[in-house]
Amino acid sequence: MAIATTTATAPPAAIQPVTVPSRHFDAWATLTRRRLALSTRTPREVVIPLLTPVLFALVIAPALSDTVGRFQPGLDYMSFVAIATVGLLVPISCMFAGLGVIIDRRGGGLRDLLAAPIARPLIVFGNLAVAVLLAGLQLVVLVVAAVLRGADFHASVTGIAWFAAAALALAVTMYGAAEALANVMPTQEEYIGAVPAVAIVPWFFAGSLFPISALPAGLGFIAKLLPLTHALALMRYGLIDHRATGLRDIWGMTNPTAMAALSMTVVTLFAIGLTALGLRAFRRASLH
Amino acid sequence: MTSRASIQVHGLRKIYPGGVEAVRGLDFEVASGEVFGLLGPNGAGKSTTIGMLTTTIVPTSGWARLAGIDVAADPIAARRLSAVVFQDSVVDGGRTGRRNLETHARLWGVPSAVASRRITELAAGFGIGGLLGRPVETYSGGERRRLEIVRALLSQPRVLFLDEPTVGLDPRIRYELLDLIAGLRARADMTILLTTHYLDEAEQLCDRVAIVHAGRIVALDTPAALLAGLGREILEVRLYADAEEGLARLRSHRVAGRDAFVIGSTITVPVHDDSARDTLAAVGDLGLAVAAVTTRPPTLDDVYLQLTGDRLGAAA
Numbered sequence: 217m218a219i220a221t222t223t224a225t226a227p228p229a230a231i232q233p234v235t236v237p238s239r240h241f242d243a244w245a246t247l248t249r250r251r252l253a254l255s256t257r258t259p260r261e262v263v264i265p266l267l268t269p270v271l272f273a274l275v276i277a278p279a280l281s282d283t284v285g286r287f288q289p290g291l292d293y294m295s296f297v298a299i300a301t302v303g304l305l306v307p308i309s310c311m312f313a314g315l316g317v318i319i320d321r322r323g324g325g326l327r328d329l330l331a332a333p334i335a336r337p338l339i340v341f342g343n344l345a346v347a348v349l350l351a352g353l354q355l356v357v358l359v360v361a362a363v364l365r366g367a368d369f370h371a372s373v374t375g376i377a378w379f380a381a382a383a384l385a386l387a388v389t390m391y392g393a394a395e396a397l398a399n400v401m402p403t404q405e406e407y408i409g410a411v412p413a414v415a416i417v418p419w420f421f422a423g424s425l426f427p428i429s430a431l432p433a434g435l436g437f438i439a440k441l442l443p444l445t446h447a448l449a450l451m452r453y454g455l456i457d458h459r460a461t462g463l464r465d466i467w468g469m470t471n472p473t474a475m476a477a478l479s480m481t482v483v484t485l486f487a488i489g490l491t492a493l494g495l496r497a498f499r500r501a502s503l504h
Numbered sequence: 505m506t507s508r509a510s511i512q513v514h515g516l517r518k519i520y521p522g523g524v525e526a527v528r529g530l531d532f533e534v535a536s537g538e539v540f541g542l543l544g545p546n547g548a549g550k551s552t553t554i555g556m557l558t559t560t561i562v563p564t565s566g567w568a569r570l571a572g573i574d575v576a577a578d579p580i581a582a583r584r585l586s587a588v589v590f591q592d593s594v595v596d597g598g599r600t601g602r603r604n605l606e607t608h609a610r611l612w613g614v615p616s617a618v619a620s621r622r623i624t625e626l627a628a629g630f631g632i633g634g635l636l637g638r639p640v641e642t643y644s645g646g647e648r649r650r651l652e653i654v655r656a657l658l659s660q661p662r663v664l665f666l667d668e669p670t671v672g673l674d675p676r677i678r679y680e681l682l683d684l685i686a687g688l689r690a691r692a693d694m695t696i697l698l699t700t701h702y703l704d705e706a707e708q709l710c711d712r713v714a715i716v717h718a719g720r721i722v723a724l725d726t727p728a729a730l731l732a733g734l735g736r737e738i739l740e741v742r743l744y745a746d747a748e749e750g751l752a753r754l755r756s757h758r759v760a761g762r763d764a765f766v767i768g769s770t771i772t773v774p775v776h777d778d779s780a781r782d783t784l785a786a787v788g789d790l791g792l793a794v795a796a797v798t799t800r801p802p803t804l805d806d807v808y809l810q811l812t813g814d815r816l817g818a819a820a
Contacts, residue, residue: 325561331586
C-alpha cells in the first residue's frame with residue numbers, strides 16, 4: 217500500500233563529470249602500487265615461497281647430483297635441478313599471490329575499487345603485474361643462490377631471452393590459475409588446501425627431476441599437456457641444454473628453434489587462456 | 505521522469521540465481537541536493553538497490569540513471585559521478601589512512617595537489633586528521649567509518665550512497681556520525697541516498713523516505729507527511745487477552761479505525777479526531793482486560809509496522 221508519492225523539485229543539475237576521467241594506465245599503475253604495498257607489507261608473501269625452491273637449489277640439487285650423477289653426457293644434474301626449482305618457485309609464488317584476492321574480497325578494499333570509474337579488469341591486471349614482479353625477483357634470488365652453490369649455466373643473450381620469456385609466460389599462466397581459483401574459493405583455508413594440487417603436483421610430472429622420457433607412456437603424454445613441462449624445457453634450453461633434449465622429448469623434432477617456438481606458443485596460449493579464465497571468474501565473483 | 509532528478513529509478517527488479525526476488529520493481533526519483541532514505545529491515549532489498557545503482561549488481565529488468573546517465577549503458581560514467589560508503593568496512597587495513605585516501609582519489613581522477621588539499625581539509629573536518637599516518641587496522645570502528653566517509657567525499661561526488669552507515673557502531677559513535685552526516689546536507693550540490701533500518705536516522709536526516717518491504721516500496725513521502733497519516737497521537741493498549749480479538753471489538757465500536765494494528769499483545773491505535781483521553785475512555789467502556797496504556801507522538805516506526813503488518817496480514 218503506497219501512502220503517497222511526491223515529485224522532488226530542486227535546482228537542475230548540470231550533467232558533467234566532476235573529475236577528469238582516469239586513464240587506463242594511470243588506474244592500472246595506481247592499482248599496481250596498491251597491490252605491491254599490500255603484498256610486500258609483510259615478508260610472508262615474499263619469503264615463504266622461496267623457502268622450498270632455495271632448499272632444493274642449495275641442498276637437494278647438489279645431493280641428488282652426487283648420488284644420481286650424470287644421466288646425460290654434458291648435462292650437469294645439479295644445474296638441471298636448479299632450473300627445476302624455478303618451475304617450483306614460480307607456481308608457488310603466484311598461487312600465494314591469489315590469497316590477496318580473497319583477502320581483498322572478504323575484508324579489504326575491493327568493493328571500493330569496484331565502485332571506481334575504471335575498467336574493472338584493470339584490478340586483475342594490477343594484481344597480475346605484482347605477482348609477476350615478485351616471482352621475477354624471487355627467481356633472480358634463486359638463480360643467484362644456485363650459481364653460488366655451483367650450478368653451471370651457459371647463458372647467451374638468446375638463451376636468457378628464452379629463459380625469461382618462458383618464466384614470464386609461466387608466471388602469467390599460474391597467476392591466471394590463482395585468480396580463477398581465488399574467485400571461486402570462498403575462504404582462504406579452502407584456497408590454501410587447493411594450492412598443492414595446482415602448484416606442486418604437476419611439478420613431479422613435468423620433467424623436473426628427470427626427463428619425461430623416463431615416465432610411463434600415459435604419464436608422458438599427460439606431461440606434454442602441462443604448461444610447466446614446456447616452460448621447464450624452454451628454460452633449460454636457454455641456460456643449460458643447448459641441444460634441446462627436453463624439447464626433443466616433447467616434440468620429437470630436430471630443429472631446436474622450431475621446437476622452442478612451439479613450446480613457447482603452448483605456454484603463451486596457456487597464459488592467455490588462464491588469464492581469460494581468471495578475468496571471467498573475477499567478473500562472476502564481483503558482479504552479481 | 506523529471507529532468508531535475510539526480511537519481512531516476514524505474515521498474516528496477518532483481519532476481520538472484522535460485523529465484524530469490526530481492527527487488528520487485530522499484531520506481532522513485534531523487535532530486536539534486538536531496539537526502540533520500542530507503543528505510544526497511546534487513547533483507548528488504550535496500551543494499552541490492554544500491555548495488556544496482558553502483559553497478560555491482562546487474563538488474564534483472566528496469567533501469568536506473570544517475571544525473572541522466574544510464575548505469576547499465578555507461579557504468580564507468582555513472583561511477584565517476586558517485587561514491588559509496590558501504591555497510592561493512594571496506595578499506596585496506598594494512599595501509600595507512602592517507603594511502604587509502606590517495607588511492608581512491610587517483611582512481612577517481614582527482615589531481616594529486618587537489619587530493620592532498622581535500623584530504624587535509626576533510627580529515628580535519630571529520631576529526632581524523634591525526635590518524636592518517638597509522639595503518640587503518642589500528643582504527644576503531646567509528647574512526648574507520650569516518651575515514652570511509654572522507655574517502656567518499658574526496659571526488660566531490662554528485663551522488664553519495666550511504667549504505668547503513670551507522671550499523672554496528674556503539675550509540676555514542678552512532679550519534680556523532682549522524683551529526684557529521686547531517687552536516688553533509690549543507691552540500692547542496694550533492695544528492696544523498698541513504699539506506700537504514702534505524703527509523704530515527706531516516707527521520708533525522710532525510711528529506712523524503714521510501715519505506716521498503718520485501719523488495720517493494722510501500723510508502724514514499726516526507727517523514728512529516730508519513731507521520732501525519734497516523735494522526736496526532738498514538739495510543740498503545742497492551743491486553744492480557746487476545747489482542748486481535750480486542751482490536752476487532754475496538755473497530756466494531758468505532759474506537760479504532762482501519763489503520764490500527766496489533767503487534768504481539770499490544771494494539772496500536774492512531775488517534776485522529778478525538779483526543780487520546782476520549783479514546784482511552786472508550787476503551788475502558790468496552791471492558792477489555794487492559795495490562796498497560798501509553799500515549800505518545802507517532803514515529804516512522806509506527807508507519808512501518810502499520811504498513812508491513814497490513815501486508816503480512818493480507819498475505820496470511
